[in-house]
Amino acid sequence: MKKNHGFTLIELLLYMGILSILLFIITNVFVSILDVQLESQATSGVIQDSQFIISRLGYDIKRTENITTPANPGDISNILNLSIDGINYIYQLNNGDLELNDEISTNKLNSFETNVSNLSFQRTGNATEGATIKLNFTLTSKTQRNNIYETKTIQTTLGLRKNE
Structure with missing residues (x-):
């Protein structure tokens, strides 16, 4: 009886088919993982930037001596000008970035992964305090x-x- 030391054409085709299916499944899983990672990065960047911007504005508004712009109750502006310890702090948009200018330097408040738009400040209340x-x-x-x-x-x- 003669022994064959090899693979038949059918065995080879079956092996290649199974390998192709496994590679397809692994590739789809890898692409899905990358997709979820991109979504997670985008979501966390937006959330972190929003929290930081609100915190920074809240900190400065609580310390302010005077709100120069918007000046009167009901006024709406795309610039917020605060006076803190005699220094003007100006919040404004510049090419999709929220910037804080404190007469010494200009700092970008959002990260490089986000854009800010539709910025508005409306003054409410009747007195500075x-x-x-x-x-x-x-x-x-x-x-x-x-x-x-x-x-x-x-x-x-x-x-x-x-x-008080």
Whole structure:
């Protein structure tokens, strides 16, 4: 009886078919993992930036001596000008970035992964000590997932701390 030391054509085709199916499944799993990672990065970037911007604005508004712009209750502006310890702090948009200028330097408040748009500050209240600022802005991630950008619209009100 003669022994064959090899594979038949059918065995080879079966092996190649199983290997192709396994490679296809592994590739799909890998692509799905990368897709979820991109979504997670976009979402966390938008959330972190929104929290930082609100915290920074809240910190400065509580310390402010005077809100120069918007000047009167009901006024809406895309610039917020605060006076803290004799220094003007100006919040404004510049090419999709929220910047803080404190007469010494200009600092970008959002990360490189996000854009800020639709920024507005509305002054409410009737006096400096009772004044509040209604803040509106939209953060959009620069990371795209399935041709969709992660977007978050923020609307909050921040108030001055009363001097007693």
